[in-house]
Amino acid sequence: MTIEKVQIVEKIFEANDQVAAQTQTQLTNSGVFSINIMASPGAGKTSVILKTISKLSGKLRMGVIEGDTAPVTIDSDKVMAMGIPAVQINTGGQCHLDAVMIDSALKHFDLNQLDLIIVENVGNLICPASFKIGTHANVVISSIPEGDDKPYKYTNIYRGIDVLLINKIDLMPYIDFRMDYFQQGVEILNPGLTTFQVSCKTEEGFDRWIDWISTRVSEFKNKTANA
Amino acid sequence: MTIEKVQIVEKIFEANDQVAAQTQTQLTNSGVFSINIMASPGAGKTSVILKTISKLSGKLRMGVIEGDTAPVTIDSDKVMAMGIPAVQINTGGQCHLDAVMIDSALKHFDLNQLDLIIVENVGNLICPASFKIGTHANVVISSIPEGDDKPYKYTNIYRGIDVLLINKIDLMPYIDFRMDYFQQGVEILNPGLTTFQVSCKTEEGFDRWIDWISTRVSEFKNKTANA
Secondary structure, X not given: OHHHHXXXXXXXXXXXXXHHHHHHHHHHHOOOEEEEEEEOOOOOHHHHHHHHHHHHEOOEOEEEEEEEOOOOOHHHHHHHHXXXXXXXXXXXXXXXXXXXXXXXXXXXXXXXXXXXXXXXXXXXXXXXXXXXXXXXXXXXXXXXXXXXXXXXXXXXXXXOOOEEEEEOHHHHHHOXXXXXXXXXXXXXXXXXXXXXXXXXXXXXXXXXXXXXXXXXXXXHHHHHHHO | OHHHHHHHHHHHHHHHHHHHHHHHHHHHHOOOXXXXXXXXXXXXXXXXXXXXXXXXXXXXXXXXXXXXXXOOOHHHHHHHOOOOOEEEEEOOOOOOOOHHHHHHHHOOOOHHHOOEEEEXXXXXXXXXXXXXXXXXXXXXXXXXXXXXXHHHHOOHHHOOOOEEXXXXXXXXXXXXXXHHHHHHHHHHHOOOOEEEEOOOOOOOOHHHHHHHHHHHHHHHHHHHHHO
């Protein structure tokens, strides 16, 4: 029984990774750069996405995929209210998005009309780390109120990501958060990781994150145009 | 393949629930009241446990089981530094504790020397909701910085619990959190749920939570003594 279960789990990962690779090829061929945003519940995924959309509006053509465990459209409604196409995925209680879900969601977009797709994964620091979804970049958002010990406790989510946002830095005066200790923990898992300290509320540090996306999308466009 | 998978998942739940029922009987027969604490990463599970231990020290004989996805002893070290026996469970990346893990951990305690066992589940708002671990009461800790929309997005975790702590209320002045909206969401899922607004930092509201535990342990002792 244990062996049988392990084999099925391996098959699931393998099948998922195959679909993820196909998805990435499809996005690349369409010239659409894509980002997977992962975080705890309440770290500020939706707020970061809304602020990012607002900053890049008129400069990039964007789409958003919203992952939730329940059939709620709170987040996708907010995105669509800003005039950005959004697709809601209800995982039916599952603790992460997977490649097949993204593949299905992409059918609802006209990829030739987009430069950037942002995926908001399910709020969870554990499960999303194990499932590739085919995006070009993986981003984790940590937040000051979560505490400075998270990289020591939830190690897998910080490995293999491309960018870390440390959000809610406006709350630093009210919370005991040792930034050095936090960053040392991340450094062990992902040396030299690109990290931005930001606040969605005050917009502090937000421009550097926007510069990073803009640069990555430009580089991607140049590369795919020359391919 | 899908059917095979579903059958295995059902078997896992069934086997888990059987072990959980045995564990609860064992704890009841030993006169040990037990609490399962669930929350997002960083909502304050460890802080609530440490403060609870400190308040009940000398009044109740306590033990703590700490669940983590990584082999770290940060939390159990803090508990043991307060002179309270603690057992660390490393789930090996799994996003929740299960009944077998608790059964194994209980072997490390002398149950006849305890009145209360507090279990800190893995930081996760999704997976722990599906796995009974055999405790007498289930508690969720929410926190103000996580945002007021969580009951609308992570519905399952609020169903069937006995107590909700709303932690970090000292941060209310700095965060847009509509307490009414949050509580309405919870009320739909779990009508009349016992709820305490607390701050581990300022201790505001904490005595009501301590009263709740003390009363429950007393009632439990009386009931099991008369059985």
